[in-house]
Structure formats: C-alpha cells, structure tokens
Amino acid sequence: MHDKKQLITIKGTREGLTLFIDDSCSFDEAIEELQDKLFTNPPKDDEPVVSVRVKLNNRYLNDEQKEKLKSIISYESRFTIHSFESDVLLRKDALSWKEESEIKAVNRIVRSGQVLEVKGDLLLIGDVNPGGKVVSTGNIYIMGSLYGIAHAGFEGDRNAFIAASFMKPSQLRIANYISRAPDYESDGVYMECGLIDEEFDKIIIDRLQVLSSKRKELSGFERRMQNG
Known part of the structure; x- marks a missing residue:
C-alpha cells in the first residue's frame, strides 16, 4: 500500500522556515493538512516567532485565500508569513x-x-x-x-x-x-x-x-x- 502523498512540506532555512504547498491538490485539501500538522506539533509558549516563506509553485492564491492561510499560521502557531512566492502571474501583471x-x-x-x-x-x-x-x-x-x-x-x-x-x-x-x-x-x-x-x-x-x-x-x- 502506497503512503499518502504529502501536500504540505516544511523545511528549515537560515532565514526561518519554507512551507511548500503541493499545486496539484485543492486549496481546502492543503489547508486541512496544514491544520493537522500544526495541531500535531504545537509550538511551546517560550519559542520565538518564526518567519515563513510560502512556496506555491504553479498555484495562484487570491486575497481571501492568503488571509485564511495567514490566520491559520499566525493563530495556531508561532509563525508569521514573510512572503508568498508563486510561479503564476496574473495577465495584468505579466x-x-x-x-x-x-x-x-x-x-x-x-x-x-x-x-x-x-x-x-x-x-x-x-x-x-x-x-x-x-x-x-x-x-x-x-x-x-x-x-x-x-x-x-x-x-x-x-x-x-x-x-x-x-x-x-x-x-x-x-x-x-x-x-x-x-x-x-x-x-x-x-x-x-x-x-x-x-x-x-x-x-x-x-x-x-x-x-x-x-x-x-x-x-x-x-x-x-x-x-x-
């Protein structure tokens, strides 16, 4: 039996953490797995706030989705989002x-x-x-x-x-x-x-x-x- 594909991957860097979101799943599926990961590994109260870069690859998030992601990461952990990085450009931006x-x-x-x-x-x-x-x-x-x-x-x-x-x-x-x-x-x-x-x-x-x-x-x- 194959292991379930991870939709959320978190890696540590010198600047903080990088959070990779799989671009083949739905946004709701990614959010559900992220909440599970944060709930399973809650930070301690004395841990410092950590900066997070969110890598979206070929995924575009609208403002509402970005705010939802920010609220989950900010309120359920001692993380703060530094930036969203996507390979997708809006037509007007391009x-x-x-x-x-x-x-x-x-x-x-x-x-x-x-x-x-x-x-x-x-x-x-x-x-x-x-x-x-x-x-x-x-x-x-x-x-x-x-x-x-x-x-x-x-x-x-x-x-x-x-x-x-x-x-x-x-x-x-x-x-x-x-x-x-x-x-x-x-x-x-x-x-x-x-x-x-x-x-x-x-x-x-x-x-x-x-x-x-x-x-x-x-x-x-x-x-x-x-x-x-």
Missing part, C-alpha cells in the same frame, strides 16, 4: 512586466522643448538637442548625441544607466540623483555611460565597457550594443 522590461526603439530627434517619455528601456536612434529631454523607467541608450537632459530610472531604479554615442548633456538624472553639465569634459565624450556609483554616492561617467561588470543583468541585445 503585461505590466512586459511593458516595463522591453526596449522601446524610437527613431527621431528630440528638439528643444520636446519631452520623450517611455516605460521600460529606451533606445533612441537620433539626437537629443539642447533643451530636449528623454525619460524612461529603465535604461536609456542614445545612438546619437546627447546634448539635453536624460532621466533614467525615473520611478526610482538606482541600477538604471544612460549610454550615448556622444555625451555632452546639460543634465543627467538617475532615480533621484542629479548630475549637471560641469561634471563632464567641456568637449564631450564618445561611447560613454552614466550610472550611480554607490561608493561615492553620485552619478559618474565611465567607459561603456564597464557595464558588463557593473550591471550583470544586461541582456544579450544590450551587450551587443555595448561591444559594438
């Missing part, structure tokens, strides 16, 4: 992630008084003239000359960067950091990038090649651009 992670290619000149703003990374094939401005939630690549203002990571991404074929901006901004024109060579620089240096807590200009070591998450497309 579309939002796609919009914020894809590269938007634009072929134009951004003239004085104009603002070009995108979600995700911006690849501009053209110049940013003095008085023009480009803004993105991600990185900014300019295959042309940057004379105006560029603001990367404007929703707070401190890992964003700005790269240009020729860089002589009136202002660079990354997240909430600002660097003005006097920080650059008066004649401008070729194939350089601007990024936040955590050690000096400011925006610096460096060779484009440093991105592969300082930004490990670069995609293949971005690495090809960087290497020419």
Whole structure:
C-alpha cells in the first residue's frame, strides 16, 4: 500500500522556515493538512516567532485565500508569513512586466522643448538637442548625441544607466540623483555611460565597457550594443 502523498512540506532555512504547498491538490485539501500538522506539533509558549516563506509553485492564491492561510499560521502557531512566492502571474501583471522590461526603439530627434517619455528601456536612434529631454523607467541608450537632459530610472531604479554615442548633456538624472553639465569634459565624450556609483554616492561617467561588470543583468541585445 502506497503512503499518502504529502501536500504540505516544511523545511528549515537560515532565514526561518519554507512551507511548500503541493499545486496539484485543492486549496481546502492543503489547508486541512496544514491544520493537522500544526495541531500535531504545537509550538511551546517560550519559542520565538518564526518567519515563513510560502512556496506555491504553479498555484495562484487570491486575497481571501492568503488571509485564511495567514490566520491559520499566525493563530495556531508561532509563525508569521514573510512572503508568498508563486510561479503564476496574473495577465495584468505579466503585461505590466512586459511593458516595463522591453526596449522601446524610437527613431527621431528630440528638439528643444520636446519631452520623450517611455516605460521600460529606451533606445533612441537620433539626437537629443539642447533643451530636449528623454525619460524612461529603465535604461536609456542614445545612438546619437546627447546634448539635453536624460532621466533614467525615473520611478526610482538606482541600477538604471544612460549610454550615448556622444555625451555632452546639460543634465543627467538617475532615480533621484542629479548630475549637471560641469561634471563632464567641456568637449564631450564618445561611447560613454552614466550610472550611480554607490561608493561615492553620485552619478559618474565611465567607459561603456564597464557595464558588463557593473550591471550583470544586461541582456544579450544590450551587450551587443555595448561591444559594438
């Protein structure tokens, strides 16, 4: 006779506990087994509160189910839920992630008084003239000359960067950091990038090649651009 398949598995880690919920059973079945496990092994009153990560695999929980799980774990044991981790994305979340992670290619000149703003990374094939401005939630690549203002990571991404074929901006901004024109060579620089240096807590200009070591998450497309 085969043993009954376990629907709930609890493993200890350095950070606390990880609770795995089998994704092939119903939610009610998982809850029933979880309650049985907690009732069979109740914690002592002097035990510290333990943080729990809930691994759902290919299961999605709505808010009501999450609250039910939280109440069982909090009230029937000395556990607290740190996070729910699922491999399932809602359609709206997937579309939002796609919009914020894809590269938007634009072929134009951004003239004085104009603002070009995108979600995700911006690849501009053209110049940013003095008085023009480009803004993105991600990185900014300019295959042309940057004379105006560029603001990367404007929703707070401190890992964003700005790269240009020729860089002589009136202002660079990354997240909430600002660097003005006097920080650059008066004649401008070729194939350089601007990024936040955590050690000096400011925006610096460096060779484009440093991105592969300082930004490990670069995609293949971005690495090809960087290497020419």
